[in-house]
Amino acid sequence: MELLINLTINGLATGMLIFLLASGLTLIFGLMSVLNFAHGGLFAWGAYSGVWFYALTDSFVLGIVGAIITGIVLGFITEKLIITPVYGNHVQQILITLGFMLVLTELLKVVWGPNQIAAKVPPYLAGSWEFGDVLIIKYRLFIIIVGFVIFGLFQYMLQKTKIGLIVRAGVMNKEMVQALGINIKRVFLYVFMAGAALAALGGALMAPYSGVVYAEMGFEFAILAFIVVVIGGMGSFPGSLLAAILVGLAGSYMAYYVPALSLAVNMMLMAIVLIFRPQGLFTAKG
Amino acid sequence: MKQKFQWNNYLLGVGVLALVIFPFVSDSRTWTILLTQIFIFSILAMSYDILLGYTGIVSFGHAMFFGMGAYTTAIMMKKAEPTMGIFFLSMGVGMLLAGVVSFFIGLLTLRLKSHFFAMLTLAVSGLFLVLAEKWRTLTYGNDGFTFKAPEFFKDRMMFYFLVLAMLVLVYICLRRFVNSPFGRVLVAVRENEQRTQSLGFNPLHYKVIASVVAGVIASLAGSLYAVSLRFVNTSVLAMDITLDALLMTIIGGVGTLIGPIVGAGIIELTQHYLSGLAKEYPIFERWIIFFGIIYILAVIFFPRGVVGTIREKMWKRQSKKSEVKPVTKKEGLG
Amino acid sequence: MDPILKTDQLTIRFGGHTAVSNVSFEMPARQLKSIIGPNGAGKTTFFNLLSGELKPTEGEVFFKGKRITTMSAVARTRLGLGRSFQITNVFPNLTVLENVRLAVQSKKNIRYQMTRHFFHYKSLMEEAQQLIDLVLLQGREHAIASQLSHGEKRKLEIAMLLALDTEVLLLDEPTAGMSLEEVPAILDVIKKIKQKGDKTILLIEHKMDMILDLSDSIMVLFNGKLLADGSPQEIMDNETVQNAYLGGLYDENAVES
Amino acid sequence: ACNIDEDTEKPEASTGDDNGEEVQGTIKIGVLASLTGALEAYGKQTKQGFELGLEYATGGTMEVAGKKIEVVFEDTETKPEVAVQKATKLLEEDEVDFIVGSSSSGDTLAVLPLAEEYEKIMIVEPAVADSITGSEFNPFIFRTARNSSQDAVAGAAAIAGPGVKIATFAPDYSFGWDGVAAFKKAAEDLGAEVVLEEFADPAATDFTSNLQKIIEEDPDYLYVVWAGANSPWNQIADLKLQEKGIKISTGAPDIAALSVMEPLIGMEGFTVYYHTLPDNEVNDWLVKEHKERFNGEVPDLFTPGGMSAAIAIVEALKKSEGDADGNNLISIMEGMSFETPKGTMTFREEDHQAMQSLYSIKLEKQDGVPYPVPVLIRELTPDETEPPINN
Amino acid sequence: MKTLLKVDDIHTHIGQYHILQGISFEARVGEVSVLLGRNGAGKTTTLKTIMGLTPASKGSVTFDERDITKRATYDIANSGIGYVPEDQGIFGELTVEENMKVAMRKEDDATLARQEYVLELFPDLKTYWKKDGGHLSGGQKQMLAMARAFVHENKLLLIDEPSKGLAPIVIEKVMEAIMEMKKKTTIVLVEQNFIMASRIGDRYTLIDDGATVQTGAMKELIHDEEVKRKYLGIG
């Protein structure tokens, strides 16, 4: 029983972390339909700047804030320079964002050097509690809480405002949305910036979790994020949350019970979900 | 229209001729190898273009077929004799294998809509990667293994010619393929699947056949790749290979067939030059940044890929000369 | 004479909404029947059921006595059931000529030929050209379909259907958005085809004046149900049709002209 | 096209008699390393070490047996096909006499056959895969780097003993499997018992399930074989393995990676190199020069390896009196011993693997050093770490 | 009467094509102006140019005494112009309700009340309130497109072929609605249905080959058999 609880809590926490990584992509890829291969770059920049600001200010919270600001700024630059010319054209998006990904990753090395850098958990979140055989790692609990907060925040925003609707409409028919009096360019810019900020936040929270940041971390986790967004159903926050938790739990249980298959677990999960639910778990509808 | 075609073919002929003569006037092995490498990736990229450019399918799992060819050839050369016979046999076996696998995967997955299909191919090829990783008795896992190439290829020039011949052959066959009535339907499927259906063509058949053709050709490229390195490891199944094929196709111009060849050339050559520059000028130490910037500029200046954009420009100039006015003057009926 | 097309208790539901409800009709061969009915009556859906785009929840479709209810759209087209679409549905980035040529290619049953250059099939090209002329699109052969004006797209749509040369033609509002001047020309094309006497035509239209003298019979759909099926005059005199569908427009029109 | 011509004429010109240098002779060495990409840090270490090594071995003259030494570095980008391209370029265009490299086992394996084809000596540094001097071995291959088995033997020597229960944890691919298999053998030879072998997806974010199993097994030691940035140390600490009486042991990596091992302070393991560990002149020179040249930085994990490779080449050439012919060198180098920053190394005759010292260490926190420092417990002599012969 | 919209000799290029080659007309407050012309004449492009979707390369568009030639589309729309495109521009994956929601610039009581009014005009929409726009019938889509433009009290409405695909009785209703709306709103209409055009139009502009051929009062056109025959093929 304790074992099951442990596995579940850890799986849930990993799932939440993955959700945080994927949430930005849910906006950018799921909702705006931009195949953003540079997402991992935004994520890695978030991680590095989080560590850097933390070291600079000696405050974890300020580190996170710094990362989010970095994300917003980078999101602005990315949207204006890279994404604007290629909205609606997936082929061009692949090329230009992959190019930008290379630039972002290499720039990390220019700024912070090619070596990995240690990322520390703040003292008040370090360590774990033990209740009998049940062990709860503080930082994971923190991740779970942040995950739910972010989920709630964005779910509320998408449900209670028209932004989600407008973005989806804009993807379907940009001209028409404009003809209805909406400055869709600005909406896209803001949503992209929000997505980039989420990516950066994900990176900043991921860093202490694994204890290290390195320039190539972006690409690895970007693929995971794409998987989550797709099996969750494009553009659906509840879908992404569910998919992320599914991935987290499946990883946790498989690694324990069927370790031989744990390498393949994400891919298998995705294959199974898509074969039985070709549109993903949820659709973007509230 | 006819004339333009001939002109194009003429140009291509000259290009091929130059490449045939090249090893005789230059004995730079680096160039032979680099060009061989470019030819191999051209074949791979062309196969990808059949999917992306002609049928409108984005696949993130193309490396799986490339890897299948590479492993089949490598394993057969290692386990059996490294002779030309075995080499061609292994190529055939690899292609057959890729054909069968792509057929079933296509049947299973091609009903899915774009993104979902793309991710499913990613999943399947990911599973193949795990398989190669785990089946160590055969693949030696992630480290991979070396093997001997046939005696005939000891002279890399011979291999160069073989690969060049393969490239030309594949190009001609694929050109035929896309310009056949079948190929025209592929384009129709890309444009509007549902309408293709109501014209009496079954889109699924077309998509599956296209993915089989693409898979088989990718496997051929994989076989050649393995022999060119005399080594194989799991990197042939990695996402990077798919992305390379994807980038080459896009940079060159999707749906042009010649574009992927140009794209392969551009990417390999710039990479070669930039990394060469890095040795001489410290500012190029981070040459990958410049490489990334080239992708970005490519999209901005060649939105339809190099070949696609040039073609468009030429077509525009032509049509401007003859001034095809969209608004047709018609005599009033009165 | 046996009906070429027949439905039996044809029904389809979308969620709770019955779009076509228990429609049994018979289509005599080589005739022209028009289908009218208010917006959302189920006309297009009925076409979709005939052409195989949709599968019925209940009921059967017969073609020449053969049950085709579960057949795919592809198979039905090959069998001889061709259709045009209400919402323009062409290959947007191909030229007008290529759009039509593809349809001709299907008619000629050239489906899996992969080794010959398509330029070898000159006749396809010629035939496509003739059809383009027929629907008054000459001069626009090399225009990209997405750049056509709305009316021009409608004409292309018709050319593609005619290219299929199927025994049964299902036309969904072929003249919607076509300019006043050209409607008669298109009607003429339809009339000619009808006069040649080897085709069966089903036509959805809202322009009553144009179908009255063209149709052998008219059927009326109403809330998914078959309300009436009879000669044009019978239908025009039908009071429900008058009140719920026609309104006053055509009376006054008659007065004015 | 004109570039092509230039490139192609150069080699011809330089081989011609009219070239003055030819009389004196030049020894050319090509070094392959990952100078970009994920393994960039390793590549740089090799490069710096190699340059320093040449300088040291030639006494700053950069000449051996009257011949000038030239070095060409090439970036493999950690891609086998690029490695082959660059290696061929080195062999064909630069006409190098030696190949050195590379940072990844894959790149190295891909280049091995070329050494044989061109009959040039290849010094493998720092790739670790056993198969390089095992199943894929050819006589032109010499390795100054330690291999996975040596790591494993060293790892076992650090902790194994009669009755000791050990669990292993490794990434789920060749590197992990080879490492664990070799470790298991070595540990069992020393009388220990390997009670559990856990493998995890190296890219996973969560290792707690594996660690959970290890906790349940309750071994004396957990031996971790790990490489790559995404590491399990935090989670090992979070799950309080050490508090539960499970001692951790692993190989101490380069300094950058050490900095993330804070949770493991106190652990006993082994290392290939840390600049304070070896006690010999070569190392003293290396540390001093390195600090001088690279504004105070100390040599790192693979710096001495690069240096060793350079020393090996120079020593061999001294013995051959400048004869760089691959076939002749093989017999000279087989069994050759040479002094390196890690003490005396000897190329084993059978598989050309350099026998070398490794170090049994303990991680300690030291003032003024921002990362856990490996402190010497004892040096593991080349005899102790001798791996099995596999070729 | 006051001129609300003045289109002055506009030229529009799409790609390398010179589509509009001199279109001029005026729409006066409280009137319905109809653009007439055969397929491909440039009627739709004219409306798009006014909306800023295919900006003019030459000439000017003045709306409400402001030059809007170079303004962004959303800005033009917000200055009080509603637009019903010929392809309806329905967001297929959004429900009818969501389609309406996107169109509403604000959700105050006045707008909601107006929505009620619009829905009375097209009761079908109410029936299919939660249905995906893409699943509507052709005519229902047309209704939805109009409802979206009508939900605000715009100063000007640009409507591209409102009667297309509608049942005769609905055309009646739409005509009534336009007549009703005309009291507060100026309307520019593209219409192929001459019966409808002549009944609700006050002025007409005849376009051919991308240029204005003639413009005048609708009453005159009804009796101008010559023009009707030459450009409209009727009479």
Ligand SMILES: Nc1ncnc2c1ncn2[C@@H]1O[C@H](COP(=O)(O)OP(=O)(O)OP(=O)(O)O)[C@@H](O)[C@H]1O
């Ligand atoms: N795929 C679908 N899902 C849900 N409802 C649908 C679907 N297709 C059609 N409907 C509904 O079925 C009804 C009939 O639609 P249909 O398109 O057949 O009407 P129609 O008679 O062609 O009307 P119109 O004259 O306006 O084209 C409509 O109410 C429509 O909303």
Ligand SMILES: Nc1ncnc2c1ncn2[C@@H]1O[C@H](COP(=O)(O)OP(=O)(O)OP(=O)(O)O)[C@@H](O)[C@H]1O
């Ligand atoms: N994107 C485009 N690219 C090139 N040509 C275009 C484009 N859009 C329209 N055209 C051309 O401009 C001309 C005018 O088109 P427009 O749509 O304005 O005609 P229209 O008068 O609305 O016709 P219809 O009555 O058929 O709707 C047509 O010849 C059309 O082919």
Ligand SMILES: [Mg+2]
């Ligand atoms: Mg309809």
Ligand SMILES: [Mg+2]
């Ligand atoms: Mg129009």
